[in-house]
Amino acid sequence: MTEVVTKDELGEAFAMFYGMAAAIGDMVEPAPEMDDAERVQRAKDTFLHGLDGTFALQLDVCVHCGACAEACQFYIGTEDPAYVPVRKLDLMKRVYQRELSPLRWLHRLTTPEITADDLRAQQTLVYDACTMCGRCNLVCPSGINISEMVHLNREALAAAGLMPDELRFMDDGQAADGTIFGADADLFRFRIEDLEQRLGFAIPVDKESADVLLVTSGLDIHLFRDATGGAIETLTHMGIDYTLLSDAYEGANFGLLSGDVKVQKELTRKLTEAAIRIGAKVVIVPECGHSFPALRWGAAESVGKPVPFDVMTVSEYFGRAVMDGRLTLEPQKHEKPIALHDPCKVGRWGGVFDEPRAILKACGYDLHETDSSRTYNFCCGGGAGNFLIERADPLKRAGYRVKMNEIEKTGAESLVVSCGSCRMNFEVGKVKAGDTMPVESLAAVIAAHLPKTPKEAAE
Ligand code: SF4
Ligand code: SF4
Incomplete structure (x- = not known):
């Protein structure tokens, strides 16, 4: 290799x-001018376009059990009630209640219209404080797809010219x-x-x-x-x-x-x-x-x-x-146990769990699983672009701590990931927290265990 x-x-x-990413805020052009009335109209249009029957039903069935809060790394890491996952849908729910719900005539009397300031406040909730990791969806007894609706919130804010500077x-x-x-x-x-x-x-x-x-x-x-x-x-x-x-x-x-x-x-x-x-x-x-x-x-x-x-x-x-024998890796003697981080979009969304584990086994690693691995794995805290958002730093660090605590608890002495954003967030998190866990790419690990060529073997 x-x-x-x-x-x-x-x-x-x-x-x-890291310096380049940190300088984005200085390089970005000012956002195009848009008056507040237009921002609100564009956001409402986007919400109403995306609010199909499934979403509308889901907005009506929350039983306020709080299970989603206990699933979210940002709530767990901060204990701030603002970051309870379902609360990230409050703004969209107001649009639904006033414009679409069967009781809209009543809601128009009792539920305030959304404002441009509401939209500005929503930025931190759906960009900085949500990586659309989908962990909260899994535990919701009402089957509410919070992460998908957070994405619709991002669409509404994008239409209203209110993306975070870095993502814009x-x-x-x-x-x-x-x-x-x-x-x-x-x-x-x-x-x-x-x-x-x-x-x-x-x-x-x-x-x-x-x-x-x-x-x-x-x-x-x-x-x-x-x-x-x-x-x-x-x-x-x-x-x-x-x-x-x-x-x-x-x-x-x-x-x-x-x-x-x-x-x-x-x-x-x-x-x-x-x-x-x-x-x-x-x-x-x-x-x-x-x-x-x-x-x-x-x-x-x-x-x-x-x-x-x-x-x-x-x-x-x-x-x-x-797994099907088309690729044989050369197991090596690894003295130290290793941990694996399942990236949310690849793992929880895509179901890719057995494959990386088969690779690590074929390489001869002693894999120590974290408490929340596979479907219920915690997000690293930096996904969905928020690893670039500077003001989200305390939230990223909170998310990192939740996951890194689990990793350290396994006794593993290095960590393998197969997502650049996760790797970036772990690397930055380590520097800021003074942690030392080596973080490696799974693709690089595979290449390091390819059988030697006859020339390499002779050397
Ligand atoms: S999708 Fe993930 S980050 Fe977003 S609210 Fe749910 S658990 Fe939290
Ligand atoms: S887990 Fe589901 S039902 Fe319970 S509070 Fe969260 S969104 Fe509502």
Whole structure:
């Protein structure tokens, strides 16, 4: 196995990337002017457009049991009643009650109209204090899909011109040219060439047809090169017919995270059309939690027809290959136990649990499960774009503490994750808390356990 990024290089890249992310607030252009009446109208229109019968019913059936509060890392970490999950739906409920409910004639007398100040206050609740992780949905006895309705709140705030600055910066960037953090096609090619030199083989880019399309992200191009490098090394080792594309390499989708549905669909359409163009049977999205739902559940809708490919994450694709014998890893003697973090969108939403565990077992690790692993795993605290929102820092730290306490309790001496946002939040959380748990990419772990070539074995 070749080291595609050294620890020192990773440390330097992390510092640079963290500085870049922290400077977004200074770089962002002022939000376009909009008067308050228009903000309110746009938000209401968006709520009313998205409020179907299912959501309307769910807004009426809360029994105020409080179970969702005990499921949310932000409530647990702060004990602030403002962060009780169902309360994040209060504003939307007022719109529903006044405009759609059977008793709307009564609610118009008793329930206040929403205001632009209400919308501004809602920002912190549905961006900073919710990662749309879906853990609260699982425990709700009334079956209320809080995370999905939080997303509709994000759409309403986006329409009202009230995204957090950081997400607006990212969304504007992707609307302009599809890239994030300036990771344009030139930087993508530079990174591929750098990986080729380090790995010692040619990496297939821009093939006209391939069975597998491998997607990366600006986060990996700048920072987590070991994740993309690990996936490339493993696909090459397996002899898979794959390619990366210089016109469709970005898996991140800040339209989805910000609530900008137009940008979300456009980014998904671009990747989908590229995969269809090359005849891909599988698209492997990078270790990036939200890339997975953006493409897995958005691809067909983006082109208005069923798509001829599966969408898998790195952990899912290689985990299945291990489980069905297409990929053999070389177990090593690991003295120290390891923990695994199940990213919310890949795990709870996508059901990818057995695959990463099969990989770690094949590598010879002693996996110590955290109390809340698999379906009920706690979010790292930094998902759904809030790892970039500066003012959300205390909430991110609270969420981090909840999960890191569980990880430390297992006695594990390192942590494996397969999501760049989780990895970023754990890395920042560690620095701020003075913790020392090493955090590794699952893709890099896989590459480190590929059987040695005869040349490597002889060395
Ligand atoms: S979706 Fe997750 S972060 Fe959001 S309210 Fe529910 S448990 Fe909390
Ligand atoms: S768990 Fe469900 S029913 Fe209970 S308070 Fe939360 S939203 Fe309401």
